[in-house]
Amino acid sequence: MGQLLIKNARHLIHDNELKMQDVLINDGKIVEIADKVTTPATRTIDAHGALLTPGLVDVHVHFREPGFAYKETVATGSLAAARGGFTTVLAMPNLNPVPATQAAFQQIKANNEANGRVHIYQYAAISEGLIAEDVSDMAALAADGAIAFTNDGKGVQTAATMLTAMQAAAKVHRPLVAHVEDESLVNGGVMNLGTRSRELGLPGIDPLAESSQLARDLVIAKATGVHYHVAHISTKESVNLVRFAKSQGVHVTAEVSPHHLLLDETHITGDNAYFKMNPPLRTPADRAAVIAGLLDGTIDMVATDHAPHSHEEKQGSFIGAAFGITGIETSFQLMYTHFVKSGIATVEQLLNWMIIQPSQAFNLPGNRELTIGAPADMALFDIDHEHTVTADEFASKGVNTPFIGATIYGQTLLTVVDGQIAYEA
Ligand SMILES: [Zn+2]
Missing domain, CATH: 2.30.40.10 (Urease, subunit C, domain 1)
Structure with missing residues (x-):
């Protein structure tokens, strides 16, 4: 029976x-x-x-609880994950409290376990508030079950902090996941700096904010031997940097979101905040580069960066609206439609990007096969x-x-x- x-x-x-x-x-x-x-x-x-298929794996979701339950809760986020076909997710630490201490981490992990409908692995923060220069106690957090470390939402601004963080993460054999963004090049931007931002008269984020910090990190990653993972890669220069770093033996993996694969700044219909996310939609050349990078294995996996916000936070202009879009309920479907059904990729490649690579990169348990x-x-x-x-x-x-x-x-x-x-x- x-x-x-x-x-x-x-x-x-x-x-x-x-x-x-x-x-x-x-x-x-x-x-x-x-x-x-x-x-x-x-x-x-x-x-x-x-x-x-085996259950999908998403290494980049924002479930917003504790701290921002009006945007999403573990219950609603994990039901959304299941509705997207995901059975395992890795939850980001931009919460309140931020899991940079054992007390906060344990509280968040317990809530994930109590209310999650899918397997939820929790990231711990690299540093307090996602901005402090002092690095959190990674050994203790890893012992408590931190799957990896990241300050996602914020770039690590100084090389010294990143060096200390990578050394600590390497020591406990956990990936160091980076949202790469040099704040000195953001200039109050709300979208990509370029043709479309000029057309719309909106302030632009210099794409060098991403690639320049990524170049720095790759050098430090090589020196420390850490497994360095690039979140939501979005520019051509970044793809080239990861490709070169891999050729030099740097232990680096990268993820790309469905929206950076399927949309670029020319798709932005107007001053509509539903197109506002960080990193922003880039140029058609950048989009072509992330697609090429995914197809040639430079980019290892697809991750959603599922970032729910309230109705009020996403109404009106790019100016003032929150960064981020939801994605976990459309990710597989968009990728299947635009990559597999259109003939660019096979089902096998899609399952590799959405199950096998994420699972292997983050050392997740369980064999992800129908056997x-x-x-x-x-x-x-x-x-x-x-x-x-x-x-x-x-x-x-x-x-x-x-x-x-x-x-x-x-x-x-x-x-x-x-x-x-x-x-x-
Ligand atoms: Zn991010």
């Missing part, structure tokens, strides 16, 4: 071939995969040929029918995405975490 039987699901086998089979789950594990499973189950779901004995963390996607994204369909509290109205394939039908249904359409 099985607990859950998923019939007629197509899943990836080898050489990018999809095969239609039945999958039986019991006690949180996959117990049988066959062309026809005849073992009875408590619940049977007919997938009608939908795509079954007998594997943890039953999986998602089922309808890749045959198109869907138009609407503002009222999200599980997230945030609806701040420029992809409302987009036509997508791959709506999530079912997400299973540890053998239990976490989301069902």
Whole structure:
């Protein structure tokens, strides 16, 4: 007797071939995969040929709790994750309190565990308030379960602090994740500095704010041997720097967001804050470079930077609105539609970017394959029918995405975490 039987699901086998089979789950594990499973189950779901994959992994989400529960909570954020097909996420530390101390970290971790519908790993902060020069006690935080360290939202402004942070992270074998942004080049900008900012008469962030700090970090990463991970890479120069650093043996990985792959500054319809995020949408040349970087392996993975905000915080002008867009409920679907269905990439590549690479880079437990004995963390996607994204369909509290109205394939039908249904359409 099985607990859950998923019939007629197509899943990836080898050489990018999809095969239609039945999958039986019991006690949180996959117990049988066959062309026809005849073992009875408590619940049977007919997938009608939908795509079954291991659960997606997102290494960059903002769940806003504690401190900003009006934007998102662990309950709503993790339901949104499940609705996107994600079973594992890594949660950012720009919270209140900031998890730079053991007390704050333990409180946040306990709340994640109590209210999370998916597996949530928590980042600890590099330093207090995400801005202090003194580096947090990484050994203690790692012992408490910090998956990695980052001050995401803020760049680490001095080389001395970054050197100390990388040495400490290397010592405890945790990745050091960087939001690269030199504040001396931001100039009060709200979008990319360039043609579009001049057209709209809005202040621009110099793209050198990202690449110049990244160049500095890569040199320090090489000297310390740390695993250095670049969050939301967005410029051509940054991609070139990571490509060169990899050729020099620097232990560096990089993530790119769906919005930096699919949009550039020419898509900004006007002074509409739903296009305001940090890093900002760049030029078509930058967008072409991040796509090329993802396809050639310079960029290792896709991560959403899911950043929910309240309605009020995203209304009106770029000036004054909050930075960030939501993404966890549209990430796989947009990537499937624009990379796989359009023929740029294969399902295998997509699953590599959204499951295998993130899992390996962050040393996450569990084998992320649909094999007998594997943890039953999986998602089922309808890749045959198109869907138009609407503002009222999200599980997230945030609806701040420029992809409302987009036509997508791959709506999530079912997400299973540890053998239990976490989301069902
Ligand atoms: Zn960031």
